[in-house]
Amino acid sequence: MKITNKVKTLGLLISAVLFLSACGVSSSDSSTTSDDSDNDSSNTETVITTPSTFTINDGRTLGSQCAQCHGTNGISINKWDSIAGEDDLVDEVYEHNDPIMDAQMKGYTISEIQSIQTWLSTVKGGDDD
């Protein structure tokens, strides 16, 4: 459908007011828990707000594949590394001494990792804020 730019601009302004976090994510704690509780998230309070519109982000598309192990938007709920806010991902993944991470890295090109880093560096809530 067609919509005037005026309405669009107003809508975005309102969105910005409603959704205080630009990336839509914040977390009160993401680094210290270490228990093995499987379905208990009481030790972390991640606040996720949904956006008003969809914006393409190739780095996010790729980086969402890190979340299975590192948490949604790179914010881990346990003592495995949070990677949200990461701005030296390329160095970090290749220096890694963890065997399963080393195995994962065999599947990614440097440009893909850079693309993921570009996105992660904009995400708040990790260890590297």
Add this chain to the structure above:
Amino acid sequence: MINNTNRRDFLKLMGLGTLISLSPISLSAATTPHIVIVGGGFAGATCAKYLKMWGGDSVDVTVIEENSSYISPILSNLVLNSQKTTSDLTFSYTPLKDTYKVNVINKTLSSITSSSKSISLSDGTNIQYDKLVLAPGIDFEYTNSYDISKITHAWKSGDQVNLLKDQIQNLKNGDTFVMSIPKAPFRCPPGPYERACVIADYLKNTKNITVEVIVLDENSDIIVEKDSFKAKFDEYGINYMPSSVVSEVNDSTNTIQYVQNEVTKTLSADVINVIPNQKAAKIIFDAGLNSGNWAPVDTISYESTIQNDIHIIGDSQGSSQPKAGHIANSEAKVCADAILRKVNNEVLFASPKTNSACYSPVSSNEATWLTAVYNYNSSTKDMQLANTTDFPASGTASSSNYDDMFLWSGNLFSDTFK
């Protein structure tokens, strides 16, 4: 890009909400794309969450799931040796509803009418979709009819796992336990080997009893992590029988008949666990979306190659990727991103990636792992290993892997259901 939902919110803020709601045509229903997801497991729940987390108000998302909560098969072998309970592995749909504003309907799908882009539920409700995502998991191919409360599969979690747990824990010294492993592909490739190890370890080292453990594998060899599982099978004295095809199961005599090297044999046992051969869920076949046992898709978006606007993710889809919860979560994100690009008239991401990782317990304090990354191949429309050499696996089982297993599953569960 903006849509009517945003305009509606804007008008509401301007105090005009009432005017809109009196309008005979709901602007939202008429124009906001409606994505309907059938199945709320690792694939379906992840897809719903990410559609709303990324697409927000630009899409309406409905999940049709017959159960009011989800019990994870991942870690469920640890219920058998009392390291976990099914309650530990149960996840609510409340976060999907409350945090992500997903409409969750706990009803059963009865049919799909692709010509009118609608589905109907068992209570007669019809629901229109713009995009339909099917994430219905697996169905079994039983050799014959028998009572699964006596001879379990325990390959969908919940009551079945607790039944098998009770049977295992009641075994006595001198008893026999037989389990069978289906022909690949099946859900969770390491799972049956892991189960054999966990049970044998429990009987030997926790209950301190001698029970003969026999594993009938329809495959000609252990299909994943062969060295690690073989070492454990030897340690526990598991009697492993490759190329053994189950042909009949009898719940009154508690016997299992199988064919190995063209010779038919019958085993009698105190407890039998048959993990049957598997195929896509019934709704895939009913809707004509299968080719053979699985649903063919183009993994750039997981759209069916048979029917437009229907996407299939998780264990029912027929790509060459393994079938398991972790990679179902992975596929769901690729699918969610592709659907959002499609409904917003954007070009699809050309080189999606997925990954698989699995930690397998092999005792009450040790685990192994394996992992792989997959690239999109635009010629085959399928995923392929992202590296020509084999991805390394853990090799020897260890207690540090066991601890890591809960960190892996903790984030995976959270990424899917929270």
